[in-house]
Amino acid sequence: MKEDFLHYLWKFKKFDSLNLKTFNGEEITIINVGQYLELAGPDFFNAQISIGNQKWAGNVEIHLKSSDWYVHHHERDQAYENVILHVVWEHDTEIFRKNNSEIPVLELKKYVDDETIVNYQSLIAPKSWIFCEKQLAAIPQFTLKNWQERLFFERLERKSNPIFELLNQTNQDWEAVLFCLLAKNLGLNTNGDIFFKIAQTIPFSIIRKESFEVENLEALLLGSAGLLDLEKEDAYFKDLKFRYFYLLHKYQLEKFIVEPVQFFKHRPDNFPTIRLSQLANLYHIQQNLFSKIITATSIESIYETFRVSASNYWQKHYQFDKESPKKEKKFSKAFIDLILINTIIPLQFAYAKSQGKEVSEDLIRLLDKVAPEKNAIMDKFSFFGIKSKSAFESQSLLQLKNEYCNKSRCLECAIGMELLKKS
Template sequence: MKEDFLYYIWQFKKFTTLDLTTTQGEKLQILNSGQRLQQSGPDFFNARILIGEQKWAGNVEIHVKSSDWYLHGHEQDRAYDNVILHVVWEYDTEVLRKDQAEIPVLELKKFVEANLLKSYTALTAAKTWINCENELKDLNSFVLENWKERLFFERLERKAIPMLELAKETNNDWEAVLFRFLAKNFGLKNNGESFFEIARSLPFTVVRKEAFEAENLEALLMGRAGFLNREYEDVYAKDLQHRYAYMAVKHTIKSVYIAPPEFFRHRPDNFPTIRLSQLAQLYHTHQNLFNKLVQSKSVEAIYDLLQTATSPYWETHYKFDKESNKKRKKLTKSFIDLLIINTVIPLRFAYAKSTGTEVGEELLQLIRNIQPEKNTIIDKFRQFKMPVDSAYDTQSLLQLKNEYCNHHKCMQCAIGIEVLKK
């Protein structure tokens, strides 16, 4: 038995409400269950009940056992002074107020039907992957689609938080915010944090000024990554070293420690040298990239904006001084998809929140026109017959798995509640 099941029972009155009594034997009538509070303090706020002939208004606290009141130290917390009812599954001890008056207790197990408990037990029984895996193929499509949309926007809300914080830090310089988060996602999982720190270590005013020469931008990025700290034979590498040394003095760029990006475990086309060169070329090609991305009305327009390749040197190199077969190394469509999913759409959402603009339908249209992501979580959902047609589906399902399934929050999930109904 978990408390979230009890929250569900109490909030939606999934118990017999006729002839309710407290453990003290007094008649109980629920006028209003109250508002669920997902923060510190009592579980439900502003409930209204009748005990005997006395009407009460206040908060409700819910536990598996009444003794949990003391286990959680609520008797010492003034936030619980106005609890009017203690709702528990099992009553094992009385609970007293500071004035030694007993708090009324409702023991739910006396009033919950056996079928509901049986359904909950079946849902939460051990499975091979997630609790509802056997029911996914038979879900009500209306319930599923509404829940996926909420999950998608929950995921956007989470991604928007650091973007909004950075916007505040940069006095709403959204071009600078875009640069840093684009850099992070150019670095993918292994080098994302390192690339983010590289971008953050460069004042965006400097990036703007030097963007007119692609080699200058590349020198700044390679220099901050620590790739220009040794002697090279290639003329191009030496040129970048001279440019970086000059710009460091010109713009008073302070030396900071940044964890060096990794080459290990990356395919050559994802080597940090290649990705940093592509990022430099992108910002050399487009001034005011944020404004252009915000104004783009279609995925195709965004593809056109983000399409870029390395500088010529990297067509025959993956590392400095090590020549390779010539290959034009441009961003693939699948890589641009990741940039749109993880940077462009969340940033447009964050910007809209900051300006009070509604862009929900616009973002849904964009994400639904992007191919679904490929990873082990999505493969598992497919295995259990969950439809996956676009990146909208994959983003929603990743939110579902990471924030609900992994934490067994079945009673906070529309799918879990739908399964219980059956």
């Protein structure tokens, strides 16, 4: 038994609320259970309850045992002086206010039916992956769809927090924020943080000024990644290196290498040389990239915006001085989908929020046209009966697994609540 289960029982009155009595035998009538705070202080604020012939307004505190009052040192806290009812599973000791009046106690276990308890115990039974995995397929589609929408926007809220932090660091420059986010996205898991730091070390005003010469952008990015430090015979390498040191001098930038970028474990198309060249070409070709992204409402326009390849040199190279068979190194559709999921949608959400605009339906409509992510979490959900048809659904399931299932927040989850309703 956990205390959050008692919170659930009280909040939704999942007990015989018509025949309640205090431990001392006085009749209880619940007029209003109060507001569930989930903050420091009593659990339910401003409840209204009749005990005997007296109507009370105040707070309700909930514990597994009455003695937990003293375990949590509530007797020392002024915030608990206005508690009008102590709701417990098991009453094992009397609790008194500072004026020596006894706080009425409701021992809840007398009023909860066995089926509710069985459903709860089934929900929190030892799990192999998540608690309710064997019951997922039976969840009504209406419940699941509504919950997925809520989960999706919870995930966007979480993703928007670092965007607003970055916005403050860049003096409210949304274009600079986009540049940093795209750099991180292009670096994937291995080089993402390194690319992000590289983007932060280059003032975006310089990216704007130099965007008309793609070689200058490549020189800045590759040089900042430490990829121009060695000596090579390649003419293109020597040209980029010359440009890099010229630009350092021109803008009085310090040569600062964050940490070495990684080639290991990457497929060649994800090598840092290729991804940084693609980033340079993106800003060379799309002079108004932020405007195009923030106003994009169709998946086709986004694919068109990112129809970009690495520079000509990289069509026959993955690394300097090592020629390879010719291949156009352009963004794949699957990679653009990742950019859409991890950068474009969160940025559109954050920008609309900053402008006080509502774009919820537009964002869902966009992601409904994008294929779901393929990963172990999606495979597991599919195995247990919930299959994602779009990135909107897969994003919501990632939020569900990471923020609810992994943290055992079953009683805050619409699926968990639906399973408990069976009583």
